[in-house]
Amino acid sequence: MATPAPPSRARGITSDLTVDESLLIHAAGWEPLDLVCGVGIVSVPAGVWNWGNGVVGAASDAHDASVDIAARELRAECGKVKGHGVVGVRVEVSVHPHHVDVELVGTAVRPMEAQDPRGDDAARAMPFVSDLSARDFTLLLRAGWMPVGLAFGASFVYAPRRTAGAAMRQSTQNVELTNYTQAMYAARESAMEKMQRSALHVGGQGVVEVKVTEGPMRFARHAIGFTAWGTAVKLVAEAHRFVRPEMVLPLDDAVVQFEADSLRGEGSRGRSRR
Amino acid sequence: MTDSGPSTPPAPPPPPPPPASGSAADLPKDAAHRLEELEHGLFTSDLSVNEFLLVKEAGFHPLGFVMGSSIYHIGIQTRKWGQSQELTKLTEAMYTARELAMNRMEEEAEQLGADGVVGVRLDVNYYEWGSDSAEFIAFGTAVKAEDGNSYRNALGKPFTSDLSGQDFWTLMQTGHVPQALVMGTCVFHIAHRKLTQALGSMGQNTELPNFTQALYEARELAMTRMQDEAGRLQASGIVGVRLEEKSHQWGSHTIEFLALGTAVTKGSGEVTLPKPTTIISLDN
Numbered sequence: 149m150a151t152p153a154p155p156s157r158a159r160g161i162t163s164d165l166t167v168d169e170s171l172l173i174h175a176a177g178w179e180p181l182d183l184v185c186g187v188g189i190v191s192v193p194a195g196v197w198n199w200g201n202g203v204v205g206a207a208s209d210a211h212d213a214s215v216d217i218a219a220r221e222l223r224a225e226c227g228k229v230k231g232h233g234v235v236g237v238r239v240e241v242s243v244h245p246h247h248v249d250v251e252l253v254g255t256a257v258r259p260m261e262a263q264d265p266r267g268d269d270a271a272r273a274m275p276f277v278s279d280l281s282a283r284d285f286t287l288l289l290r291a292g293w294m295p296v297g298l299a300f301g302a303s304f305v306y307a308p309r310r311t312a313g314a315a316m317r318q319s320t321q322n323v324e325l326t327n328y329t330q331a332m333y334a335a336r337e338s339a340m341e342k343m344q345r346s347a348l349h350v351g352g353q354g355v356v357e358v359k360v361t362e363g364p365m366r367f368a369r370h371a372i373g374f375t376a377w378g379t380a381v382k383l384v385a386e387a388h389r390f391v392r393p394e395m396v397l398p399l400d401d402a403v404v405q406f407e408a409d410s411l412r413g414e415g416s417r418g419r420s421r422r
Numbered sequence: 423m424t425d426s427g428p429s430t431p432p433a434p435p436p437p438p439p440p441p442a443s444g445s446a447a448d449l450p451k452d453a454a455h456r457l458e459e460l461e462h463g464l465f466t467s468d469l470s471v472n473e474f475l476l477v478k479e480a481g482f483h484p485l486g487f488v489m490g491s492s493i494y495h496i497g498i499q500t501r502k503w504g505q506s507q508e509l510t511k512l513t514e515a516m517y518t519a520r521e522l523a524m525n526r527m528e529e530e531a532e533q534l535g536a537d538g539v540v541g542v543r544l545d546v547n548y549y550e551w552g553s554d555s556a557e558f559i560a561f562g563t564a565v566k567a568e569d570g571n572s573y574r575n576a577l578g579k580p581f582t583s584d585l586s587g588q589d590f591w592t593l594m595q596t597g598h599v600p601q602a603l604v605m606g607t608c609v610f611h612i613a614h615r616k617l618t619q620a621l622g623s624m625g626q627n628t629e630l631p632n633f634t635q636a637l638y639e640a641r642e643l644a645m646t647r648m649q650d651e652a653g654r655l656q657a658s659g660i661v662g663v664r665l666e667e668k669s670h671q672w673g674s675h676t677i678e679f680l681a682l683g684t685a686v687t688k689g690s691g692e693v694t695l696p697k698p699t700t701i702i703s704l705d706n
Contacts (some may be wrong), residue, residue: 227635284471291475304552307549322515324522325555328493332557337452340487344459344466354465356474358487360561362547369550378466391475393591 163255164236169282173235176286177262182229185253186222188214190245195366196419203335204371205302210248211241211302211341211375218250219298226275231256231349232264233276234297235285241375245367252277252298257285265384266296273398280357292385297350301342302375304365305335332372339374352380449529455531460486467563469541474588477540480594482565487533489562490526494519495555501611501676504638508643509676512609516678519558520544520605524582527560531580536564537573538581540590542603544682548671556670575601576655576687583684585662593661593686597693601655602684606647607679609638639675641665644679657685 156282163180165173173180190210197204198224226234254277264271278295279283288294308331310318318325339360345353358378365371426574452455460466467484469477494627496519497513521543542562549557562582575581583600585593593600613632623630644665652660663683670678 164665279473281548287471287475290518291478315447318495319554321495322497322511322518323495324519325493325495328557329491332493333491336489336491337456340466341452341456341459344456344464347466348464353463354467354484355487356467357470358466358468360468372549378468388478390479393476394477395595395696396701397698399700399702 150288164253165255165282169236172286173257173282174260176289177260178257178286178289179260180282180283180295181227181231181256181258183191183235184225184229184231184256185251185255186218186220186225187252188219188221188250190214190217190248192244192248194246197245197365199370201304201308202306203338204306206374207243207248207304208302211243211250211304212300214248214250215241215300218252222252222254222277223275226256226277228273229256229257231275232257232258232268232271233295235278235280235282235295237277237279239279239282239298239377241302243304244390245372253350255282255414257282264407279377280379284357287383287391290384290389291391292387292389293380293381294384296382297347297380298351298377299338299343299347299350300354300375300377301344301346302373303342304371304373305331307331307364307370307372324327335372336360336374336376339376343376343378347378347380350380353382355380372380385416393399427484438465449526449533452678453530454533455530457486457530460534468561469563469587471592472559473505473541476587476591477565478562480591481568482537483542483568485536485564485566485686486530488527488530488534488536488539488564489560490523490528490530491557491559492519492522492526493555493557494522502613502617504613506613506632506639507609507611508640509609509611512672512676512678516607516609516680519556520560520607523560524603525559528582531564534564535566536580537567538583538600539564540583541586542582544584544585544605546668546670551655565629573599577602584682585684586594591660592658594697595692597689598658598672598686599689600659601657604648604655604657604660604683604685605683606644606649606651607678608640608643608647609672609676610636610643612636612640612677614675640677640679643679644681646683648683652685655685656687658687661687 161180162183165180165185170180179392192210192214193206196206222234235258237252241249242249256313277297277298279298308327316373355378356374361377362374462652465484466487468487469484494515495513496515499509539562544562545559547557573581577647581600584603613636660683663681668678669676
């Protein structure tokens, strides 16, 4: 069993963790090492955004490729500082007319003394990447789970068109537009399916905090993009460990919204439930 | 959530449009394909880590992120300038389209063998290429009970609920189980005031009874319809009710009132409620 090398204290630690998160992660027996990043930029052939039918295959290929490159770079940087994984990864995906740009920035971490639940060598060979905060990471660890990687999926479609005749007929009616519904449904499902496949590929048993973004492209309003991503997780303990929460009632007058809302992940889209 | 007492406006509400029957507009192939993959042990969910752990704590395991959508063309109905009235055709459109989206989401959950769907969100999107149509979407995470009991609702379908993971756990602690996301909607046209009325009230402190009454009636209609849905499920109550008002794209005098909540029933078992620990936090 190889013990982890001491961190290169010559330079000290750089991380974007807050003081609280830093405390939590140390309390869980892990330490931050360095801020690492990965960038992937892949070109999109000219003309793919012009009017067409069905899916914009070239764009989703470019998206997948740039995600792969960015994640690979991030893992490589993490490996250089002898990290076992990257937490709190900020994900920025921007699709431009001629290229797709993916940027990942996060903090590399590793266990201090205890062994990595996945085995040290395996962990070093394939560091995990996760957009979960350090807080969520420690909570998952406590329950016996670990993140294994980011799961990504995207698809782009051209907005379908109605014939002028159909539009006329339907203009005063309440009616479902089945071809539109089908096209959007298919695109959304395909983005999610790709996400699932990439989760399985990194050995995940589940994906948490799935975020879905969708909408017309800024530069080509007739094309609609769907992306879905989340952190793939895996059970590393023998069984799920229950966390047994306790109910508390803060007595402060000006309660800083302590419960539900503040604990809810920030990233998840449109959580306007309350 | 009872009727709001003596001040209920006298005008008898028109009968609520019947919600669309569960016409199993079959799921697209792509959905079936994705869900098949999910049956091989991978789960997906938009639950945060907190919610994931709490759903586990409540005895459920997430199965998959499910969704349903419908792009719906909303018809046209003429309005009278000076008369407040419900626009039944628009109400019906809003109802039917949401039901279609919800039904498809339930079908996806059904295909995964789920007991229910938590964290349901309903959204309406408008796209530039179809200003007279809107996309209605329902999202949620399908869950299954780990104790093998069935938690399906009175209609034999997976339960649905817009409660977050936190609220879901807390609700289960009280011995209640969610039945279904219930909703009531009413699209109402609010009369413009006559010029003489507007002049008459100028400079005065005065209630505008026709506005008050129209808004009142529309809200009551939406709430009543929501309660009727809960009644059909033999629910013992509705929690987390929200009342939303939106003009969508109809201009300022036509408003949709949407009431949403989770219908719940009391489980059979005895429950001893834990006593929350009181704390005082030292920050700030």
